[in-house]
Amino acid sequence: MSTKVKICGITNEEDATWAVNLGAHYLGLNFYKDxxxxxxxxxxxxxxxxxxxxxxxIGVFVDQGPAEIVKIAKKVGLGGIQLHGEQTPDDCRAIAGELEVLLIKAFRVAEEKDLDPLAAYKDVVGYFLLDTRVEGLAGGTGQTFPWDLAVRARAFGKPVFLAGGLTPENVAQAIETAQPFAVDVASGVEKSPKRKDYEKMKKFIEEVKYA
Structure with a gap:
């Protein structure tokens, strides 16, 4: 099965249309206040x-409670929820009980011990996302982590989204190493945090397609 592409940090209709037309499989909308x-x-x-x-x-949420997440998801018509932060397995169950959407739990990793928390979530979410652990940042770090951790994460039985510092230049190598279900990119295809770069998105998606 070919690797899927998630373009995250979409902030306007034009970038969304570009991403869809280029072949993105998921679009990320960020609701984190910072x-x-x-x-x-x-x-x-x-x-x-x-x-x-x-x-x-896919709505990206950092430490918002289940009630707020469900309210926003219904208002927007989200097809998925991506949880960053301290949401508990019970929080995930509460969200899943209210919404029929993809449910993704994100984990910030830098070494093998950072995979330990995945076990508590494997029965309550549909997907894991691995991002780079950088102190003080919930995501969007622009930095990579050892991709072989994604291979080990697959042992928990869930499809894995790979994030963290991916670019058109390194995504093929990331896929070869990690064999993820999907790759997730934000800063790697931007002109600025509010605007995507069409040529970078095109190149990124092409690199994934032929990886």
Missing amino acids: SPRKVSPDLAARIAKKVPSFVPT
């Missing part, structure tokens, strides 16, 4: 309406 790529629920809803149903929009 993210330079943050979108409001109203803007996210306008973007989501432009996206065909076969490309799920």
